[in-house]
Amino acid sequence: MLQALIRHGIRPFRAFGLCLLLIATVVGSRPARAQPPASSASPQGHGPEAPPLLIFSDGRRVRPIKVVPHDEIATSDGVMTPGSAGTGTLIHIPGSPDQPPVEDIAPADVSKMDGQDQVGITAVIGTDSRTQVTTTTQYPYRAVVRITSTIGLCTGSMISANTVATAGHCLYGDYGAGPVWATNIRVYPGQSGSYQPYGSCGAKWAAVASPWQQSFNKDYDYGAIKLDCSIGSNTGTLGLRVASNPVGWTTSLLGYPGDKADQTGSKGTTQWIDTNTISKALTNQLLYPHDMISGQSGGPVYYRESSVCSCYAAVAINTWNPYGTDPNLNRGTRITQSVYDAMQFWISSN
């Protein structure tokens, strides 16, 4: 280009200056980017898209760098973390002070609840096939947490000793008083009725993706909570799985639905599960017929991996009741490479 400019009568010094200016302008027009994800494969759902700007409740706005977890496993079509079972050590023993005796931890009387007519409750697809998890101190159920905050009742998954993955709308949203962050966040791993086997933890911060915070873009409806404790060492963690095509995979959805009551009548305190197959995969969402009700936002849609590890990993974060062109399928935010990278960054953040 320099020679071309000189040939066209521009003095060498000026031509050189123009080239420098041009190069500087082009380079300057590119925003600083994190190191691209290591995976070069780019099938649908886990392409090389870098995570968006991440927004923290303490005011930080961070362009995440790539963090490769020490336990990352390469699969035939992506990457995953295997999670871990943790020690399982209980914080509260049944019958200890402030905890219910063993007999009160038994399942609630669900005979009047299961299979009842759910007219108008359209996130239950057909007959309600949810069943109560009564063994919430077993892995992976103990790694699933009940979340309460000023925004409401949600569910989440331990993904590190002190990090919980959940839906973005559980952490930041507009429910009538303008867009706000959730405050007074409490997390109860493996809660079952009034029994809280691992106690509860508060939050140091919450974080969501910029497109959720800016415009409530449902493709970016995910977030994380940094706890003020390390209870994940006890409860264990769920892995995260980037899958190119999880349609047809048998998965389970865990959560704390608000329509279910424990023996004392408290609602949204018991853990429930439904197992079914993934029906449809969009670029950033998975659609499935698993039954669920309000309170199960943020819960894991997970599967049992048996080829590269014997482990449990989430492929989606449950988020939305059915809507749009698929009125009979619930929705979750897909664990894409971008979501995976954001989660790893949050795990590494303090």
Next chain:
Amino acid sequence: MQSSSVRWVIVVLIGALSLIGCGTQEPGTRAASSGQPTATTATGLVQGRVTTAAGVPIAEVPVGAQSVGNTQPVPALGRLTDQEGRYTWQLPAGNYVLMVGTITKTVDLQAGQTVTLDFVDP
């Protein structure tokens, strides 16, 4: 003449690239400065109280919402009542079923409307 037109092309090119460069901004940064999401869906507000039959407010009760016919997207969270048993939920205009436990009530919510739905939880 020829060198003059090359100069003009260069000037225009630099100007265009500069404009592109100036326009490159991290997604949503502008909106972030005001802290206001840009969603513009017409919404209404459902509010109410959850009490016992004796009128005693019930705190920490999840109130759920579902779109009738699934025409509107509704997040799968439960709004929790405060210490006075009150809840609010801003939703896109449409028909909804609101739930407290297995008690359900329907509402046809219009844009800009505030509807009160109280629940008695025995």
